[in-house]
Amino acid sequence: MVTAAAVDLSVDLAGARLANPIMTASGCAANGPELHRFIDVAQLGAFVTKSVKANPQSGRGTPRMAETDSGMLNSIGLQGPGINAFIEKDLPWLRSVGARVIVSIAGSTAAEFATVTRSLVAAEAFDCVAAIEVNISCPNVANRGLVFACAPESSRQVISLVRAEAPHSVPLFAKLTPDVTDIVEIADAALDAGAHGLTMINTLLGIGIDTERLRPHLAGVTGGLSGPAIRPVAVRAIWQVHAAMRAGRLPLAPILGVGGVRTGTDALELVAAGASAIQVGTAIFNDPTAPIRVRDQVADLIAGHGFTRFTDVVGIAHERTA
Amino acid sequence: MTGVTERTRTIAAREGAGVIQVQAELVATRPVGAYQHLTFVAPGIADLARPGQFIAVAIGDATSSKLLRRAFSIHQVTPAGTYGDTVEVVVSAAGAGTQWLTAQPAGTSIDLIGPLGKPFPLPTSPVPCVLVGGGYGSAPLFWLAQALRERGCPVEIVLGAATHARLFGAALARTAADGVTITTDDGSAGVKGWVSDVLPEVFERSSAAVVYGCGPMGMLRSISELAAARGIVAQVAVEEAMACGVGVCMTCVMPIADDDGVTSMVRSCLSGPVFRGDRVRWDAWTDGICHVPDDALGSPGWAGSDPLPEGES
Numbered sequence: 072m073v074t075a076a077a078v079d080l081s082v083d084l085a086g087a088r089l090a091n092p093i094m095t096a097s098g099c100a101a102n103g104p105e106l107h108r109f110i111d112v113a114q115l116g117a118f119v120t121k122s123v124k125a126n127p128q129s130g131r132g133t134p135r136m137a138e139t140d141s142g143m144l145n146s147i148g149l150q151g152p153g154i155n156a157f158i159e160k161d162l163p164w165l166r167s168v169g170a171r172v173i174v175s176i177a178g179s180t181a182a183e184f185a186t187v188t189r190s191l192v193a194a195e196a197f198d199c200v201a202a203i204e205v206n207i208s209c210p211n212v213a214n215r216g217l218v219f220a221c222a223p224e225s226s227r228q229v230i231s232l233v234r235a236e237a238p239h240s241v242p243l244f245a246k247l248t249p250d251v252t253d254i255v256e257i258a259d260a261a262l263d264a265g266a267h268g269l270t271m272i273n274t275l276l277g278i279g280i281d282t283e284r285l286r287p288h289l290a291g292v293t294g295g296l297s298g299p300a301i302r303p304v305a306v307r308a309i310w311q312v313h314a315a316m317r318a319g320r321l322p323l324a325p326i327l328g329v330g331g332v333r334t335g336t337d338a339l340e341l342v343a344a345g346a347s348a349i350q351v352g353t354a355i356f357n358d359p360t361a362p363i364r365v366r367d368q369v370a371d372l373i374a375g376h377g378f379t380r381f382t383d384v385v386g387i388a389h390e391r392t393a
Numbered sequence: 394m395t396g397v398t399e400r401t402r403t404i405a406a407r408e409g410a411g412v413i414q415v416q417a418e419l420v421a422t423r424p425v426g427a428y429q430h431l432t433f434v435a436p437g438i439a440d441l442a443r444p445g446q447f448i449a450v451a452i453g454d455a456t457s458s459k460l461l462r463r464a465f466s467i468h469q470v471t472p473a474g475t476y477g478d479t480v481e482v483v484v485s486a487a488g489a490g491t492q493w494l495t496a497q498p499a500g501t502s503i504d505l506i507g508p509l510g511k512p513f514p515l516p517t518s519p520v521p522c523v524l525v526g527g528g529y530g531s532a533p534l535f536w537l538a539q540a541l542r543e544r545g546c547p548v549e550i551v552l553g554a555a556t557h558a559r560l561f562g563a564a565l566a567r568t569a570a571d572g573v574t575i576t577t578d579d580g581s582a583g584v585k586g587w588v589s590d591v592l593p594e595v596f597e598r599s600s601a602a603v604v605y606g607c608g609p610m611g612m613l614r615s616i617s618e619l620a621a622a623r624g625i626v627a628q629v630a631v632e633e634a635m636a637c638g639v640g641v642c643m644t645c646v647m648p649i650a651d652d653d654g655v656t657s658m659v660r661s662c663l664s665g666p667v668f669r670g671d672r673v674r675w676d677a678w679t680d681g682i683c684h685v686p687d688d689a690l691g692s693p694g695w696a697g698s699d700p701l702p703e704g705e706s
């Protein structure tokens with residue numbers, strides 16, 4: 072019998088060595104101090120920050136959210152302080168508490184991603200950054216607001232510009248939207264352009280109607296769907312991309328799994344489908360201690376299955392299909 | 394106390410955090426007019442809480458399909474003692490979550506977080522204060538009145554609601570304040586009309602220096618405007634849809650001007666819910682939607698920003 076404490080949870084994600092595979096999901100934990108009131112963010116494998124752009128962003132009007140069955144719609148509009156304030160205030164705070172950080176970056180143009188990366192890598196506190204997550208599932212102004220990750224060319228363009236600005240020692244993860252016909256094609260473009268890994272999935276586009284006012288619930292009309300309701304979509308996306316890697320159609324690369332994880336069992340689904348790490352998002356709104364709880368539950372489950380290392384379970388379901 | 398605390402559990406209580414997450418026990422639930430008055434044994438929250446702060450309640454158990462917490466102003470706290478360590482709230486059953494909550498029997502175990510947000514600031518000298526509550530918005534005011542009177546502030550309370558059943562705490566107000574005025578839209582109790590109809594006279598009569606308000610946004614706006622016109626400081630507890638209540642989701646923002654007059658979209662769960670009335674950009678709301686003012690920091694109209702296309706997150 073393996074005990075949970077004996078399970079080796081450490082992971083090496085394209086060079087980013089983390090004590091455990093559990094992270095916050097971008098935009099679901101702000102930039103640290105708020106969540107640190109409930110859990111020690113240094114205990115996470117990594118803290119993933121809210122996607123940051125070049126300039127301060129007010130985000131959209133309200134209502135910005137609507138609850139849905141086992142999930143929610145949000146339309147925040149990437150509200151944030153801008154990269155300068157981020158590196159002056161947020162990043163040093165995360166470093167001061169000993170957190171490993173994955174910085175999520177965004178832009179309205181491919182060039183903006185490069186600008187943000189340039190400022191980030193020059194930051195004094197950059198040594199706490201374990202990796203950069205490139206949120207290419209955000210709207211591209213140059214292309215009618217279509218998200219970058221909807222097309223291989225725009226995905227490739229952003230990643231190669233970021234690649235040129237980031238030191239090689241810092242892995243890049245491209246964050247993909249599931250709202251595409253063939254996610255493997257986008258994954259291929261991102262990896263080919265220099266991403267070391269992928270984060271899957273971002274929210275799915277949805278609309279909710281307020282049936283009292285008979286109008287869209289969100290001020291911004293459309294919103295991103297998240298929470299346990301989307302978990303099967305995340306598992307499917309991870310499955311498809313990991314399967315393509317196993318088949319040699321894509322280079323082998325770590326996948327950070329995200330989408331609907333609320334418990335260790337949920338996390339294990341994504342891991343068995345091919346995720347090398349897990350991000351917890353919307354579940355934090357329900358329970359701020361969720362990331363640490365999920366970490367402990369995952370360790371228990373892995374021990375229960377008789378494995379001694381977290382990495383033994385990554386993608387295992389592909390070996391057990393009929 | 395031990396008998397009840399065995400049925401409660403601390404989930405998170407980090408040193409210096411000022412807020413805790415507990416598995417609380419609902420020990421009493423009773424209807425009060427159109428509302429339900431709930432009492433929880435929630436160890437540790439009472440000692441930390443101040444009037445104006447709120448709790449965020451999880452709906453259902455850890456498998457519930459409703460993931461988002463519901464925010465309720467703290468009506469009363471009782472620190473540890475014989476009946477100890479309780480937190481009370483007054484809930485209006487509106488949608489699915491509040492309907493569930495108000496239907497739970499005593500003995501139900503409920504996950505709650507508190508105290509959250511910034512409390513009502515108290516004046517440093519014993520100046521006259523007017524407290525205005527709309528509907529269940531009066532819930533935190535009696536506790537506030539007590540704190541103000543302990544500092545020697547004369548207190549007047551004004552309660553307003555659509556109808557008699559939606560007034561909360563008329564009897565409590567009489568013991569908590571030096572003067573009480575009641576209004577209802579339909580005239581079923583007190584003066585027929587809105588609180589804004591009676592406020593000018595109450596302000597005058599009491600020589601109010603500070604007005605505290607809690608209730609619907611429209612009411613808070615008129616309180617703020619009436620106060621501003623008379624040089625009275627307004628402190629209002631706002632209400633915006635919240636997903637987390639703890640500052641991590643950015644859904645609860647509203648446009649607030651700072652000391653230098655710069656407006657930004659501020660989280661009402663973290664920097665609020667109490668704001669100075671003259672700092673809230675009331676002009677941003679139309680028909681339940683709050684637009685980002687053009688001059689707000691980082692808005693699409695703001696210098697140095699880029700246009701915000703349709704999209705997600």
Ligand SMILES: Cc1cc2nc3c(=O)[nH]c(=O)nc-3n(C[C@H](O)[C@H](O)[C@H](O)COP(=O)(O)OP(=O)(O)OC[C@H]3O[C@@H](n4cnc5c(N)ncnc54)[C@H](O)[C@@H]3O)c2cc1C
Nearest residue numbers: 461463464465466483484485487488489490491633634635
């Ligand atoms: C600081 C604060 C204090 C409050 N105090 C009280 C109180 O003392 N008594 C009381 O009855 N109500 C209070 N409310 C309002 C209460 O939070 C909402 O009525 C409740 O969340 C609605 O939940 P529901 O399940 O009925 O509706 P649903 O429509 O099912 O709610 C769906 C989601 O929207 C959010 N939401 C919907 N309406 C509101 C709203 N008006 N404010 C905040 N979130 C909303 C919910 O939190 C939930 O996440 C307060 C709100 C805030 C922000």
Ligand SMILES: Cc1cc2nc3c(=O)[nH]c(=O)nc-3n(C[C@H](O)[C@H](O)[C@H](O)COP(=O)(O)O)c2cc1C
Nearest residue numbers: 096097098122145206272273297298330331352353
């Ligand atoms: C309120 C909210 C804000 C989000 N903000 C971002 C963001 O800034 N950048 C990003 O890459 N993803 C963002 N996301 C998406 C999450 O990181 C995650 O990919 C998605 O919600 C699915 O995971 P979940 O079901 O665990 O929430 C946001 C999600 C929510 C609910």
Ligand code: FES
Nearest residue numbers: 638640643645662
């Ligand atoms: S409700 Fe989530 S940040 Fe305020």
